[in-house]
Amino acid sequence: MKRIIAPSLFALLAALALPAQADSYRLPKNAVFEEECSSCHIAFPPQMLHADSWRAMMGDLSRHFGSDASIDEKHRVAITDFLVANAGGRKTGDTRDAQGKPLLRITETARFAKKHREISAATWKRPSIKSPANCAACHPLAAAGEYSDHSAVSPK
Amino acid sequence: MRHILIIAAALFAADVQAETPRDFLTRFEKEAGAVASAERGARFFTTKQGGEWSCASCHTERPMQAGRHAKTGKAITPLAPAANAERFTDAAKVDKWFRRNCNDTLNRLCSAQEKADVMAWLLALK
Known part of the structure; x- marks a missing residue:
């Protein structure tokens, strides 16, 4: 009996512990999302933004952070549904900006700021990093959803 | 019999989808009604x-x-067909990227002549 309970109890605890400190994101497979959202940047985990943020972003793709990222309507709807279904951010309390609009940048979320509080301004400016959106510069496994501290590197 | 059908289906599918970089040069030149200039491209x-x-x-x-993407820094595979066989083989992708990237660099769509010129130059790169 003990042998059965112990592993399942462990699994339960692990499952409960995960959402609180999950820097490893499970990326649900979605071919259209991967194809369309990882050309200019890595495919960011849907869990990193609230559903309202994804809806707002997907509603204005022709002006996507200064670039035209428009796609055909069929794919736009499919990707929006996928992002909304897998969205996160509900518990972080930082799903809106000061004007009450949904946050559009992952880097503006409180979670991002907290996780990167030790990164200096000079580090962000290194040519090898360039932008806080360049996750893979310091998180080599970012494309696979792996953002944990122990897998992070500091590029020169 | 089944094999013949499969081969026929594969050939048909290949015939419908596969496009070569030269096909796009031909298409844009036809749309422009003028020959392309690699130098202008x-x-x-x-x-x-x-x-x-x-x-x-x-x-x-x-x-x-x-x-490298000018903003995000993400690596971009070579654009010239001689260096990257995947480039300019899918009309939907070609049209999508010309639309977006012309909007980003010209604040308008590219003309057929501009696209033909760029194609001619990219095809000349070896």
Whole structure:
């Protein structure tokens, strides 16, 4: 009996512990999302933004952070549904900006700021990093959803 | 019999989808009603055309090599067909990227002549 309970109890605890400190994101497979959202940047985990943020972003793709990222309507709807279904951010309390609009940048979320509080301004400016959106510069496994501290590197 | 059907289906599918980079040059020249100029294409590609970026800002001035997204830094595979066999083989992708990237670099769509010129230059790169 003990042998059965112990592993399942462990699994339960692990499952409960995960959402609180999950820097490893499970990326649900979605071919259209991967194809369309990882050309200019890595495919960011849907869990990193609230559903309202994804809806707002997907509603204005022709002006996507200064670039035209428009796609055909069929794919736009499919990707929006996928992002909304897998969205996160509900518990972080930082799903809106000061004007009450949904946050559009992952880097503006409180979670991002907290996780990167030790990164200096000079580090962000290194040519090898360039932008806080360049996750893979310091998180080599970012494309696979792996953002944990122990897998992070500091590029020169 | 089944094999013949499968082969026939595969050939049909290949016939419908596969396009070569030259097909796009032909298409754009036809739309423009004029022949392309690789020299003009090179100039267009490597100089700013009204926007903040030129094509070369991301694809480099010699797109036989890999580029980097001017904003995010993400690696971009070479654009010249001689260096990357996947380029210019899918009309939907070609149209999508010309639409977006012309909007980003020219603040408008590219003309058929501009696209033909760029194609001629990219095809001349070896």
